[in-house]
Amino acid sequence: MNLTKDLPARLAPACQDLAMSGRPARQAGQIKKIEQFVSSKLNSLDWQHTLQVREIALKLARLEKADQAIVEAAALLHDVGKAKADVFSHAQKGGEMTRAFLESHKFEQRFIEEVICAVVAHDYVRQDKPHLISTLEAKVVADSDTLNNLSAIGIIKAAIYNAQKLQEDFSKTVKEIIAKAEKRSGQLLTRSGQALAKEHLKFVKEFYKKLGA
Numbered sequence: 001m002n003l004t005k006d007l008p009a010r011l012a013p014a015c016q017d018l019a020m021s022g023r024p025a026r027q028a029g030q031i032k033k034i035e036q037f038v039s040s041k042l043n044s045l046d047w048q049h050t051l052q053v054r055e056i057a058l059k060l061a062r063l064e065k066a067d068q069a070i071v072e073a074a075a076l077l078h079d080v081g082k083a084k085a086d087v088f089s090h091a092q093k094g095g096e097m098t099r100a101f102l103e104s105h106k107f108e109q110r111f112i113e114e115v116i117c118a119v120v121a122h123d124y125v126r127q128d129k130p131h132l133i134s135t136l137e138a139k140v141v142a143d144s145d146t147l148n149n150l151s152a153i154g155i156i157k158a159a160i161y162n163a164q165k166l167q168e169d170f171s172k173t174v175k176e177i178i179a180k181a182e183k184r185s186g187q188l189l190t191r192s193g194q195a196l197a198k199e200h201l202k203f204v205k206e207f208y209k210k211l212g213a
């Protein structure tokens with residue numbers, strides 16, 4: 001059964017199906033191929049973010065007892081869609097690119113569906129629908145992405161994304177960025193992610209405080 005061909009409409013039920021059945025075989029030896037693929041697609045900033053998301057994700061996967069290979073692959077691939085799509089559709093595009101790449105490299109079908117689930121679902125946080133993320137591995141990847149966006153690199157990403165607004169009204173935009181960071185810090189899905197969110201938010205707020213906005 002091809003669970004994720006007609007995303008996004010069937011995403012939530014598809015991931016529910018995955019969450020309720022057994023684990024796929026590990027594909028750890030193939031991670032290097034994914035790393036090379038994603039690094040060739042993303043710009044330098046997005047690749048740096050991806051590497052940091054992978055690092056956090058592996059730590060959370062250990063703490064949450066999630067499947068390390070699925071988490072690592074999905075963390076590496078979660079933003080690959082940014083190579084071909086804007087922020088609003090990058091997760092969907094990333095799911096398509098992930099399927100094409102993993103299938104062409106003969107990854108196990110179940111592994112592919114798990115990774116696509118996490119890649120597409122990570123965007124539910126941006127959409128303020130994190131409750132729709134159902135598998136443990138997808139939750140770990142989404143939390144790792146959120147935590148990295150509440151860090152030094154997240155501050156740079158926010159500044160680039162809000163560049164024009166910062167030029168127009170610095171103080172108002174900084175307040176909006178802080179408010180969004182506060183909201184995101186309350187949307188972590190795993191216990192381990194929730195435990196880290198506080199110190200990440202503190203770091204971000206202390207940085208913005210220094211701007212005197």
Ligand SMILES: [Fe+2]
Nearest residue numbers: 078079090122
């Ligand atoms: Fe993303």
Ligand SMILES: [Fe+2]
Nearest residue numbers: 049078079145
């Ligand atoms: Fe990301």
